[in-house]
Amino acid sequence: MDVFITSKADFDSSIQRMIQQNEIYGVKRKTPSFAFDRLVAAEELCLDYDITVLPPTKYLLPPTESLIKFKLAPEPSIRSSAEAQPCILIGIHPDDLHAIKLLDAVFTGSLTDVNYLARRRATTIVGVDCVNPWPYSFAASMGTAIPPRIFDLWLTDLGDEYLVEVGSARGEDLRKRYLKTRRAREVDLRQRNKVRQDWLKKYQLSLDMPPQEIPKVLDEAWHSPLWEELGQKCLACGSCTMVCPTCICFDVRDGIELNLKEGERYRRWDSCMFDGFAKVASGENFRPTGTARLRHRLYRKGKYMLERYGELGCVGCGRCVHACLVDIASPVAAYNRLAKEAR
Ligand code: SF4
Numbered sequence: 001m002d003v004f005i006t007s008k009a010d011f012d013s014s015i016q017r018m019i020q021q022n023e024i025y026g027v028k029r030k031t032p033s034f035a036f037d038r039l040v041a042a043e044e045l046c047l048d049y050d051i052t053v054l055p056p057t058k059y060l061l062p063p064t065e066s067l068i069k070f071k072l073a074p075e076p077s078i079r080s081s082a083e084a085q086p087c088i089l090i091g092i093h094p095d096d097l098h099a100i101k102l103l104d105a106v107f108t109g110s111l112t113d114v115n116y117l118a119r120r121r122a123t124t125i126v127g128v129d130c131v132n133p134w135p136y137s138f139a140a141s142m143g144t145a146i147p148p149r150i151f152d153l154w155l156t157d158l159g160d161e162y163l164v165e166v167g168s169a170r171g172e173d174l175r176k177r178y179l180k181t182r183r184a185r186e187v188d189l190r191q192r193n194k195v196r197q198d199w200l201k202k203y204q205l206s207l208d209m210p211p212q213e214i215p216k217v218l219d220e221a222w223h224s225p226l227w228e229e230l231g232q233k234c235l236a237c238g239s240c241t242m243v244c245p246t247c248i249c250f251d252v253r254d255g256i257e258l259n260l261k262e263g264e265r266y267r268r269w270d271s272c273m274f275d276g277f278a279k280v281a282s283g284e285n286f287r288p289t290g291t292a293r294l295r296h297r298l299y300r301k302g303k304y305m306l307e308r309y310g311e312l313g314c315v316g317c318g319r320c321v322h323a324c325l326v327d328i329a330s331p332v333a334a335y336n337r338l339a340k341e342a343r
């Protein structure tokens with residue numbers, strides 16, 4: 001394991017040089033919230049934030065994205081739009097990195113999504129431990145508050161210094177080119193373990209069972225009164241899915257220019273909570289009620305994605321808990337209630 005130490009003062013000047021030579025997206029304060037955005041100066045970067053409004057997955061699966069461009073006449077042609085500029089994402093939290101791991105399984109598994117793959121390959125990930133979990137997060141109890149090893153560099157705040165863990169050859173290249181580091185000692189690693197344990201204790205919400213037991217709970221919960229209770233209040237606004245780092249549904253459309261000779265096929269985010277999401281050509285709607293859609297969303301997060309991709313579809317970030325205007329979107333509240341009903 002290659003682990004180093006850099007002082008915060010040195011780190012700030014390294015970031016400034018990185019910004020001058022690379023396309024960097026990092027976390028900025030957007031009072032009263034935080035958001036990933038293009039960095040133009042090192043002092044904009046905020047690494048002790050609690051949560052960003054949208055997750056960093058928006059750079060890998062953007063809200064709208066061109067898929068192909070086509071020409072109809074005089075010589076018909078189709079060209080893929082899959083291309084991506086190299087960029088660095090800095091400040092990703094562990095739970096959002098777990099979400100990227102799931103997206104990798106979905107988009108680069110047995111079916112490869114060329115647009116996602118191009119963006120993913122062009123993206124360098126510099127993550128940071130979450131020192132200030134916000135009150136809606138339950139990541140610690142989901143096992144997602146420690147990062148999976150798919151980062152290029154990982155930072156842990158040790159006070160006046162960052163511990164820097166190298167996760168890939170690309171990360172090592174970045175470290176050598178920009179960071180002034182010394183090798184970490186045993187005492188530094190012990191310090192990291194200690195601060196991580198302290199941060200884990202700060203999470204206020206928690207799942208009442210090991211996350212692996214969620215599918216078992218859901219197996220018995222199809223007819224629970226909970227779905228009707230929550231579903232009747234649902235506004236079908238889709239906010240819970242728009243902010244979610246593991247939501248991946250999109251709609252594909254064709255747009256044609258006014259000259260009727262060229263156009264593009266594009267995709268844009270969709271939501272299983274919209275009432276038309278499961279409507280098919282004959283007019284049949286497989287999930288016509290809020291009750292059916294809400295149940296589907298929580299089964300997908302807690303069971304279907306695990307069965308299909310090997311990862312749970314919820315990383316416990318809590319964004320949906322906060323985003324829902326009628327306070328019914330919380331996976332942790334639902335799973336805890338269903339577990340209680342099963343006992
Ligand atoms: S379902 Fe909610 S808590 Fe879970 S990952 Fe999505 S937004 Fe975060």
Ligand code: SF4
Nearest residue numbers: 234235237238240324
């Ligand atoms: S659960 Fe809440 S946030 Fe999600 S669609 Fe219904 S009302 Fe909107």
